[in-house]
Amino acid sequence: MPIPERGRPWPDIAAEMETARARDLDWRHGRHGAYVWYASDELEHVLREAFGMFFVENGLGIRAFPSLARMEADVLESVADLLGGGPGTPGIFTSGGTESIFLAAYAMREWARATRPxxxxxxxLAPRSAHPALDKAAHYLGLRVRRIPVGPDYRADPAAIRAALDADTIGLYASAPAYSLGVIDPIEELAAVARDHGLWLHVDACVGGILGPFVRELGYPVPPFAFELDGVTSVSADLHKSGFAAKPASTLLFRSEAHREFARYTFDDWPSGTYTSLTFTGTRPGGAIAAAWAAFQFLGREGYRQLAAASMRARAAIESGLRARIPGLTIHGQPPLYAFAWAVPGVSMGRVAAAMAREGWVAGRTTAPDGIHVMATPIHEPFAAEYAETAARAVETARSAPATDTARATYT
Ligand SMILES: Cc1ncc(COP(=O)(O)O)c(C=O)c1O
Structure with missing residues (x-):
């Protein structure tokens, strides 16, 4: 529609927006399988305040806003510390997992051009379970992604990847965890392949990068997946997912300053001198940097441990609730964090998802193998029993539903 000729008062506009959102996903009652990472009303308040304070400032002009420069550097150092790096582990603050992965692929390409022209x-080379952001990046960058079948545990198969290497291979890709089934690839073994063949290894820890280390601290068996492993070159970790910060915010960290330099774009053939940037985006929301910094300060390590504990409790409650109500239920693979997928052999999970959707639950889907995806966060904990009851009803409905009644697996 055209912009209205005359403006109208904010209360009117706000009321219309409130009405418009009435049919949106009810994430406050844990009805979502993706899209929203919510910790608490207290943190939401802090994020809104911090974002609001720097709402107008532009992260592109980091020289003009030393406050943003400092907060950005602090956040990147904190993430490096979480991921087994140190003060010499440089990073880039990006707008999300997709931009982090794009920049990792770009840096990998530029590095290969320089070192293997x-x-x-x-x-x-990537396991079939890799997030599509990799292929999106490769599509834009003129790279090829070769997806290699995963092993029987649904994780990357290092032997198959080793066997698939050829003279055109510039790098490897692994996930911690993979989105669909929540499994963590055998990154230690893939790092050895990368070392042996002089390849760049990118670890997509967009989902596990921030909270995974805290789950490990609580005593759960979470294998090392980042810079503790010699052979890992870059790691992406989203602040707006398990960092519970405001969107849009992610990080991309590199083994060394020299590796990060390959992500730089510089241009000077225009009338304003040298343009140089480490991000894909130009203008960047100062609020997102400020909110991420404030989240780290407000929660502290203690707060993140509590969020990790609540997420793992939510996962356990959902899983045990499902097992208690649905005989024969399977969890695919051995997902060590808060993401997993479940299925009932012989039942179409597309039909189950369709039946859940009719009761207001957005259930994520997996297709290989067929399943329903769960990304457990603290807000899911109090609704775990309701989820399991709805799911159990949906499984019964699916057993008798017509074959056409299927929720297609789409993730948009
Ligand atoms: C493992 C993984 N990598 C990358 C992404 C892309 O992240 P974003 O949606 O923030 O761009 C996602 C999104 O869910 C993901 O789960």
């Missing part, structure tokens, strides 16, 4: 069709 003879390669004409550079390729990245």
């Amino acid at each position: 003879a390669i004409e069709c550079p390729a990245i």
Whole structure:
């Protein structure tokens, strides 16, 4: 519609917006399988205040806003510390997992151009479970992604990846955890392949990067997946997912300053001198940097441990609730964090998802294998029993539903 000729008062506008959102996903009651990471009303307040304080400032002009420069550097150092790096582990504050992965693929390509210029069709080897952001990046960058079948545990298969290497391979890709089934790839073994063959290894820890280390601190068996492993070159970790910060915010960390430099874009053939940038985006919301910094300060390590504990309790409650109500239920693989997928052999999970959707639950889908995806966060904990009851009813409905009644697996 055209912009209205005359403006109208904010209360009117706000009322219309409130009405418009009435049919949106009811995430406050844990009805979501994706999209929202919510810790608490207290943290929401802090994030809104911090974002609001720096609402107008532009992260592109980091020289003009030393406050943003400092907060950005602090956040990147904190993430480096979480991920087994140190003060010499440089990073980039980005707008999300997709931008972090794009920049990792770009840096990998530029590094390969500089170090192995003879390669004409550079390729990245990834397990089939890799997030589509990798292929999106490769599509834009003129790279090839070769997806290699996963092993019987649904994790990357290092032997198959080793066997698939060829003269065009410039790097490897692994997830911690993979979105669909929540499994963590055998990154230690993939790091060895990368070391042996002089390849760049990117770890997509967009989901596990911030909270995973705290789950480990609580005593759960979470394998090392980042810079503790010699052979890992870059790691992406989203602040707006398990960092519970405001969108849009993610980080991309590099083994060394020299590796990060490959993510730089510089141009000076225009009338305003040298333009140089480490991000894909130009203008960046100062609020997102401020909110991420404030989240770290407000929660502290103690707060993140509590969120990790609540997320793992939510996962356990959902899983035990499902098992108690649905005989024969399977969890795919051995997901060590708060993401997992479940299925009932012989039952179409697309039909289950459709039946859950009719009761107001947005259930994520997996297709290989067929399943329903769960990303447990603290807000899911009090609704775990309701989830399991709805799911159990949906399984019964699905057993008798017509074959056409299927929720397609889409993630948009
Ligand atoms: C493992 C993984 N990597 C990357 C992404 C992309 O992140 P974003 O949606 O923030 O761009 C996601 C999103 O869910 C993800 O789960």
